[in-house]
Amino acid sequence: MVRLLSVLAFLAVSLHVHAQRGPDPYAAARAEYRTRLAKVADDDAGGLLALASWCREVKLFGEMRMVAKKIIAIAPDHTQARTLLGERKVAGRWLNKTDAMKELGYVRYKSKWYTLDQYARLKADEGRAKRGRRIHAQVNRLVRRMGARSDTLRDRARDDLVTFARKEELQHLIPKARVLHAELASYWARVRAYEAAQVEVRLQKADLVRLRRFTTSLGTGQPVTLELPEVKRISLGTTVLVPVR
Known part of the structure; x- marks a missing residue:
């Protein structure tokens, strides 16, 4: 029972993932690939090379690599198959691109290859x-x-x-x-x-209105009565610029 539930859960997840991914745009090409592969003998290097080239044209690069490796299995020094795998022959050895470029003295920097002088x-x-x-x-x-x-x-x-x-x-x-x-x-x-030459001039006129009396203790001791004049003040303020010589 537990095993059955696990299988059902796996199928549900697989269906969900498939639904999220949508249809495979290369489904028809992969079906055609399987048909063509079935017609080619395992030791037919020429037929396999034609199939690998077709895979590259229709952008089935994973399948192309698998077919190229089949060719190398029967013909290790097959130049075209090695080239499809991105390999180069350096000093009698087939190397992937990275190792080949290093062997030839190139330096990889920021996704590009340079000679030592260029670098x-x-x-x-x-x-x-x-x-x-x-x-x-x-x-x-x-x-x-x-x-x-x-x-x-x-x-x-x-x-x-x-x-x-x-x-x-x-x-x-x-x-x-x-x-x-x-x-x-x-x-x-x-x-x-x-700034020093700016002199502020203020004109003022004060008219006595009345004497105002108030009492305060000033904080301590006996109260003190003060008479202060209450005036009406008229002010005129202006700024005069005095030339500096």
Whole structure:
């Protein structure tokens, strides 16, 4: 009973998986493959090669490999069958593509094959590009810091940029860093001068309305009575820019 239930469960899962996958688009081709295979003798290398080639045309690659291996079983040095399996003959040995390329001195990098010279040039180019990105990012950071309002921060950023340029052997950046520092220092000096030149002028007029009396203890001791004038105040505020000479 338990075994019967297990079989039924397996069939149910199989039917569910089949329903999810949908119909096999290669079902007709596989049926044709079985028909053709039955007509070819196991020792007929020519017939098997024709069948393997047909499998490749209709994209039955798994079946193609199986037929190619049948050919190799009866003719180990069969070039076309080996080629269908992606093999190459190197120094008298049939090797898969990866081993053959390595044997021939190629290097696989990022899904492509390169000669040793090509690989060396590629890595050198990548190294230069990586260094360029690093230098660009660091110079940008230091230049942004050099734009600080603080003289101390600005001087420190200039010194850091000069040190970085010397370390990276970028001597042409040093005079440019100093020129930029001087221009930014001049800019912030003008900003401070402009801000210092703003004088706020306020005009006020106060009219006495009445004396207001109130009593308070100021927190301790006897109460104290104060008379404070209550005034009506009229204010006019403006900002005058005084030229700096």
